[in-house]
Amino acid sequence: MLDPITFFVSQFRDLLPEKPEPLRSFLPRPYRNAAVRFSGSSIHAFEERRALVEEAGLNVFSFPARKIAGCDLLTDSGTTTMTLEQWAAMVMGDESYGSNEGYFEVKEQIPITFGPEWEQRDELRENFFIFHQGRSAEHNFFNLFAGELRKSLPSDIKGLSNELPPDLKTRIESRIKGMRRPYFIIPSNSHFDTTEGNIEDSRLIPLNLPSPEHLEKNRDFPFRGNIDLSALETLLDTVGERVPLVYLTITNNTGGGQPVSMENIRRVRELTDKHDIPLFFDACRFAENAWFIQQNEPGYEDMPIPKIVYEMFHHVDGFHISFKKDGLVNIGGGMAFKDDGRFTQKYPDFWMKMIDRQILTEGHPTYGGLAGRDLKALVEGLRLVTSQEYLDYRISQVKRFGAKLESYDIPIVRPTGGHAVYIDLDRFFAGTETDDEDLKGIAFTALMLVAGHRLVELGLYAFGKLKDGKEIPPNPRVNFIRASVPRLAYEDQDLFSVAEAVRVLNDYKDRIPAVEVVYGRDLFLRHFKSRFRFKL
Ligand SMILES: Cc1ncc(COP(=O)(O)O)c(C=O)c1O
Structure with missing residues (x-):
C-alpha cells in the first residue's frame, strides 16, 4: 500500500x-x-x-x-500583455539615435531565435531590417521589389499561358485589370490583407492558393494552412517566369490562424528550387506554427520548439514579420534576407535599397522607427515565445x-x-x-x-x-x-x-x-x- x-x-x-x-x-x-x-x-x-x-x-x-x-x-496584434522582464528591459532602453544597445541585442537574438543561418556573415551587408510594424516592412519591400523586377524584365514576355487551368487563369486575370503590363504574380497559401494590399499597390498580383482541405470546413485537418501544392506546381510549370517570389504565411491568418506543416514547407522549397525562385515567410506567428508541427506532425513530437523553428527557417530565403504577434510586443516589425539564400544571390544589392528606405521612412536603420526601449522588450519577447x-x-x-x-x-x-x-x-x-x-x-x-x-x-x-x-x-x-x-x-x-x-x-x-x-x-x-x- x-x-x-x-x-x-x-x-x-x-x-x-x-x-x-x-x-x-x-x-x-x-x-x-x-x-x-x-x-x-x-x-x-x-x-x-x-x-x-x-x-x-x-x-x-x-x-x-x-x-x-x-x-x-x-x-x-500588438495586444500582448508584456512580462515583467519586458517592462524591466524597457526601463533600461537606450534612446541613442545611432547604434543603440537594443539594436545589438536584437541582432544577436535573431540567429538565436530563427537559427544560425540568419546571422549576418558579411561585415557590411545588413541582412535584418527593423521597421515600426509588419506592414511597413511589406510596403517598402514590395515597392522596391516591383521596381527591381521591372528593370530586369525581358521585353518579349508573352500573355498568360493557355496551359493554365481556366480557374487559375480567371483568378489571375481578374487582378490584372487596370495594371500596366508587364506583371508578376506572388502566390501564397493566403496573403494577409495588408500584404495583399501592398502587393497590389506595387502593381504586382497577389494570388492565394489555399490547400483544398482549407475549404472543407467541417472536417478536422491538422494543417489547414497549407498551400495547394498541385496548384502551385501548375502555376510554376506554366507561367513560372512571371513568379519572382513565393510566400507562405505562418500561421495562415486569413484561413483561420491555421498552421502549415513542415512537409508542406519542404515541398514548396523543392518546387521553388526547381524553378530557381526565392521562398519567403510572412512569419508573424512562427512559434505558434512550430508548436502545431510538434503536436501534430509525425517525427516532430519529441523535438523542442526552437529546433523546429530552425528547421522551418532553414527552408526559406527571407521573411517579413510583425513582432506584434510572436515577438510578444506592442509594436515592431522586421524583414530578413538570408545571407547565402537565393534572394540575396539574385538581388545582391537589394539590402542597400532597404537601408535607404529605412532612412527615408523610418529613421536610422539601427532603430527602424522604434524607440530603443521597444527593441529591448522585443529581445525579451523573442526569448520567451518559443518556450x-x-x-x-x-x-x-x-x-x-x-x-x-x-x-x-x-x-x-x-x-x-x-x-x-x-x-x-x-x-x-x-x-x-x-x-x-x-x-x-x-x-x-x-x-x-x-x-x-x-x-x-x-x-x-x-x-x-x-x-x-x-x-x-x-x-x-x-x-x-x-x-x-x-x-x-x-x-x-x-x-x-x-x-x-x-x-x-x-x-x-x-x-x-x-x-x-x-x-x-x-x-x-x-x-x-x-x-x-x-x-x-
Ligand atoms: C499574417 C500577417 N501578416 C502581416 C500583418 C501586418 O503586420 P502589422 O499589423 O504589424 O503591420 C499581420 C497583422 O495582423 C498579419 O497577421
Missing part, C-alpha cells in the same frame, strides 16, 4: 493527463498577474454601447476601446475557447488555430433567409459590441468587392467572424463570457437584422473605413 503522501501525489498527477479535456481546467496558468487594468466600463451599460455602436457606424474599428467591458478580441510552457498554455486556451463555442453548437473552423477562433458564418446562417447583400457578419459584430465584446468580420465584406452595384464574394469564398485571443491578457472566464453572448445570437439568429452600407462600399480596404446602419 502506498504511503498517504505518495498516494496524494499520484492523485494530483492524474489531474494533469497528457491531453486535458478542453472544458476542465486542470492546468493553472504558467504565470500570474503582476499588474492589472480595470476596464473602466460596466458590462451592464448596454444602452450606452448601443448608442456608441450606432455612432461608430457599426464599424468595430471605430468603437472606443475604453467602452469595451468584456473582451477585446479585435486582434491578437514550451508559454506555447502549451497559449494555444490550449484558444482551443478551450473554441470548445466552449462548439458546446453551444456554434460552427467554428476546426481544428481551432493558434491565435483565434473563426466562426463560420455560412454554416451559422444556414437555414435562415440570408443573402450575401445583407452583410449579416457586420450585424453580428455590431451586436457583439452591444453585448460588451469586440470581434471582427473577416468575410464577405472584408474580402469581397463591389462590382456593378453588386457584392462579389471573395474567391475562394471565405466568410468568417474572427475572435482573436490577445497573448497573456485574458483568463478563460473572460473568453467563456464571449461564448455566452455568441450563444444568444445563435439561439435567435433569425432575428439578426441585415445592414446597409452608408459610406465606403467601393473604397480600397473598405472594412477599415466603411460605415453601416441596421435595416430595422
